[in-house]
Amino acid sequence: MQKLIKTLALSLLIISLFSLPLLAQDRKTVTIAVGGNSVDSAKDLANMYMEKNPDINVEIVETPSSSTERLDLYLQFFEAKSSKVDVYTIDVVWPGILADHLIDFNDYGAKKIVDKHFEAIIENNTLDGRLIALPWYTDGALLFYRTDLLNEYGYDGPPETWDQLEEMAATIQAGERSKGNQDFWGYLWQGNAYEGLTCDALEWVASHGGGQIVNSNKEITIYNDQAIKAIDRAASWVGKISPPAVTGLQEESSRHIWQNGNAAFIRNWPYIYSLGNSEDSVIKGKFDVAPLPGDEPGMSASTLGGWQLAVSKYSQNKEAAVDVAMFMASEEAQKYRAIEESYNPTIKSLYQDEEVLESSPFFEDLYGVFMNAVPRPSTVTAPNYNEVSTSFFQSVHSVLTGEQGAREALGNLQYEIQDITGFEIK
Numbered sequence: 001m002q003k004l005i006k007t008l009a010l011s012l013l014i015i016s017l018f019s020l021p022l023l024a025q026d027r028k029t030v031t032i033a034v035g036g037n038s039v040d041s042a043k044d045l046a047n048m049y050m051e052k053n054p055d056i057n058v059e060i061v062e063t064p065s066s067s068t069e070r071l072d073l074y075l076q077f078f079e080a081k082s083s084k085v086d087v088y089t090i091d092v093v094w095p096g097i098l099a100d101h102l103i104d105f106n107d108y109g110a111k112k113i114v115d116k117h118f119e120a121i122i123e124n125n126t127l128d129g130r131l132i133a134l135p136w137y138t139d140g141a142l143l144f145y146r147t148d149l150l151n152e153y154g155y156d157g158p159p160e161t162w163d164q165l166e167e168m169a170a171t172i173q174a175g176e177r178s179k180g181n182q183d184f185w186g187y188l189w190q191g192n193a194y195e196g197l198t199c200d201a202l203e204w205v206a207s208h209g210g211g212q213i214v215n216s217n218k219e220i221t222i223y224n225d226q227a228i229k230a231i232d233r234a235a236s237w238v239g240k241i242s243p244p245a246v247t248g249l250q251e252e253s254s255r256h257i258w259q260n261g262n263a264a265f266i267r268n269w270p271y272i273y274s275l276g277n278s279e280d281s282v283i284k285g286k287f288d289v290a291p292l293p294g295d296e297p298g299m300s301a302s303t304l305g306g307w308q309l310a311v312s313k314y315s316q317n318k319e320a321a322v323d324v325a326m327f328m329a330s331e332e333a334q335k336y337r338a339i340e341e342s343y344n345p346t347i348k349s350l351y352q353d354e355e356v357l358e359s360s361p362f363f364e365d366l367y368g369v370f371m372n373a374v375p376r377p378s379t380v381t382a383p384n385y386n387e388v389s390t391s392f393f394q395s396v397h398s399v400l401t402g403e404q405g406a407r408e409a410l411g412n413l414q415y416e417i418q419d420i421t422g423f424e425i426k
Helices: 002-026 036-052 067-079 095-101 119-124 147-152 162-178 195-206 225-237 244-248 251-259 272-276 318-328 331-341 348-352 354-359 367-371 385-400 406-421
Strands: 028-035 056-063 087-091 134-140 142-146 185-188 263-268 287-290 304-311
Touching: 028 036, 028 067, 028 318, 036 056, 036 251, 036 318, 036 331, 056 067, 056 318, 067 087, 067 095, 067 195, 087 095, 087 318, 095 304, 095 385, 119 134, 134 318, 134 331, 134 367, 142 147, 142 272, 147 162, 162 185, 162 263, 185 251, 195 225, 195 385, 225 385, 225 406, 244 385, 251 263, 251 272, 272 331, 304 318, 318 331, 331 348, 331 354, 348 354, 385 406
Parallel strands: 028 056, 028 087, 185 263
Antiparallel strands: 087 304, 134 304, 142 263, 142 287
C-alpha cells in the first residue's frame, strides 16, 4: 500500500511539473501604455486587477511624459498595426485622431456602465455611435497658492484677476528673495512647446474674452485683440514673476519647483494636491486651490483635460484587454485614484463619497470648474487637431521666448490653420 501511495505521489509530481509550462502559456498578458504622473497608480491598479484575476498578467509599458511625444509614439504603433500594446491611455482630445485604430466598447457590453459617467465625456469619446474609449479621469486646471505666504504679506485671499496675481506674485517674490532665497519665483506654469502649452494658452485667451482658436462654425477666430493681449501678457511674466526656464517647463518639472517651496503660485492639474500634502513635502498644509484668474473678476477659464482608456483593434487579447480597461475605469479604481492621488473621477456618485471628499475637500467646492471647463477644438478640427494644436503652441512659444510679438504670431497662425483645415478666417 505504501509503495502504491509513493508511486501515485511521484506520478502526481511529474504531472504537475509538466503542467507548469502549460499553465504559464495559458496565462494571458495585457499591456497598458501609460506615461507621466499616472505610471505609479496604473501599476497599483494592475496589481489590484491581478489579485482578482490570477489568469491575467498586466504589464505597464511606460511612455513619454510629454503628451505630444506620446501621441507620436502611438501613431507609430498604429501605423505598424502593432500588437505590442493592448490598452492605450489617451488624452481627451485624441478620440477623433485615433478612432480608426480602436475597438468599440459597445460591442463588449459597455452600455451597462456608461450611465455612471458624466454624459459630456461619454459623448466626447463616442464617434459615429462607437464608444472608442472609457473615461479614466477628468481634469480642469486650478490655481494653487501658498496660504502661509499670502497671510504673511497681508493678502486676504487668492487673486481673481491677472493684474492681482501679477502684483501679489511680484511682492511675495521680492520679499522671499530679500530673505535670501534667490530661487524663489512668483508664478509657475507650463511653457514648453507641447500640448500642455495649448492648455495654458487657451486659458489665457478665454479668460481675456478672446474666444477659441476655431469656433463651432469652423471659423478661425484666434486673431483678435483680446487673444493678442492675453499672449503678450503671459510673455511679460517670463523673467519677471516666472523663471526664464518656464518656457521649458511641463507639469512635473513645474511641480517640483513648487513642491520644494520655491513659488507663491502655480497653475497645474488637481493631481498635485495630494503630492503637495505628502509627508516629505515642505509645503504640506501650507497651500490651497482656487479658480484661475481672469482679465476681470468672473472671467476665469480652465481647459478641459482628462485621460481615457482605449483598446487597440490590433490587440491579440481583446476580451482580456477590455476587461482590464473596464476595471481601471470602474468605481473601485477611480475611487482609489481620487483618494490616493487627487484625480477627478468621471463617475458622478464619487463626488458625494465621504472618503473621497475627506481626502480632497476641494472637489466639492470646485465641481463647477471641472465640469464647465473650456474644451480644446479637437472635434471641430478632427482629424487635423494635432496639427492645429502644434501650430498654436509653437506660435505661442515663439512669443514667450521673444522671437516675435503676439500680433505677428497670431496673424501668421490664422493662415497656417487655414492651410491645415481649409476653414475660413473670421
